[in-house]
Amino acid sequence: MSNKAQFDSAVKTVYWIIAGFVIVTVVLVFAITLAGYKDRLTAVPPELKAELTSFRFTNNADCFALQETNTGKTMAGIIDLKKFNQSVLDNCYKTDDDVIGIRQMNFQLVLRNFDRSISTNNYKNAYQDKLTIQKEVLVWSSNKMEKDTLLIYVQDI
């Protein structure tokens, strides 16, 4: 092979190394951009997700909502302090006891004035909180109604 032919061959090898790198990069960037676009299209605001899931805490008699003993009527937005405990919360909202459960939405509920706090089974340290929902609620305790704020700390990995 002459020097010229060797030079041409070397140039082509270098060209294809660079071209291959550029083509792979372009395809990867394109795929990542489109995947990101799809994620943005289907994204749900965490506030909406947390609100819809946490409605049950104050509105469902199987959670903390007060239920009249005579009529069986549920008083949405009124918390029965007797029910505000770990056992009721575990029945109301419990995520799986594995990695899937940890990756699901978890909550810590705090009744500010009554200084009571309970957490769902996979709620971790407070620094992992993503957002906080505040709800003005009435609390039924010792046969009287008191105003309070329910703080719902939300974790969603």
Add this chain to the structure above:
Amino acid sequence: MNKKGASIILMIFEVIVVISVIVLSSSYAKSLAEKDSTLRLTEANDIRFMVNALASIPGDAVVHYPENTSDYTFVLGQDRVAVFKLGDSENNKVEIKFFLPAGYQAFGIIEGKPYLCLEKSGKNINLRECLEGEL
């Protein structure tokens, strides 16, 4: 090897590589543009939210999903909703998990029906086709 022949082979190779890249990229973009997977995920999310909302209300209720759902099959289970097309591979099936209060039951299958309703009756949440008066 003949220099001219080698150069033609290289050129053909270049053209094939470029065409392959264009075809691959276009087919991926087309699959996204058709919105099929996006729609499935959105609809599965919506059903999950509707189930969560129904589990939060004190009484009974029926909710009509305001989109045409005839392209898909919906399966509501105790802790998840799945959206897919018949004959889909497992990879194309969208499944979203949710957590109901203890004692609640969620169930129902609807396949290729345009109007989807979720009904809460006591502690049961049922996925079914909407009836005449519910639309």
